[in-house]
Amino acid sequence: MFRTQFDDSALFYASGESLKHQYIAASIKNQSIYVEMDFGDNVMSTILTDDLTRSYWHNLTIYHEHRTVRIILDQQMKILEVPGTVSGNLLFDPEIYFGGGPDLHKKKGLASHNNFVGSLKNVYYDDVSILYELHRGNPKVHYHGVLEAEFEENEVNVIPITYPFATSHIWWPINHAEEFNIKFDFRSSRPAAILAYSDVTTKDGNGYWEVSGV
Secondary structure (H helix, E strand, O other): OEEOOOOOEEEEEEEEEOOOEEEEEEEEEOOEEEEEEEOOOOEEEEEEEOOOOOOOOEOEEEEEEOOEEEEEEOOEEEEEEOOOOOOOOOOOOOOOEEOOOOOHHHOOOOOOOOEOOOEEOOOEEOOEEHHHHHHOOOOOOOOOOOOOOOOOOOOOOOOOOOOOOOOOOOOOOOOOOOOOOOOOOOOOOOOOEEEEEEEEEEOOEEEEEEEEEO
16 A cells, blocks of 8 residues: 655566566556556556545555456556466566666656655565565565655655765756746755756846855
8 A cells, every 4th residue: 555745656666587578567657557567578558547646545456367467546446468479477586676666767667767755554465564574674675765764654745865976966947937936955065065056048148047055
């Protein structure tokens, strides 16, 4: 189960190589769950739409039995049939990912390449409780994140980001150039830095503005 206030993130990814590449990918995008899978020769996908970013709990189940895959989001269900031309088996690598993962832009089938921000509970793979194994320190289950894992429900209102290099930055296009507002908290180990910058073009010529910390 999951709940979030943020659209556009990866929920689950598993893949493997047997004779051919196989994968299952589940993402949140445009208030919908996008599920795509490939058993080796044929890509199958479906979309289940709901109001997913209001911090309500939602239950997502992907159930594979023989040549049938059922994708269930709360009270909705979609059924996908595996073509008879491919094997009905999925052979995954030992590492599967919940709520994100490394190099998401390289993962086939994901509708989003962003890590999930929100809360998870009752996370099962087959009959294994992933969060229980993580909480008890099972070395086969790893948590990766900027902050420590919190085994309780907390609202996520701020998403922090760390710039590891002096050249790191975020580029953001401005659609309405007449006026804008920016607001952010920051901390730095350097005594001086440029916090925000933009080139400016007006009827009087070209220029720029910047916000600096000194």
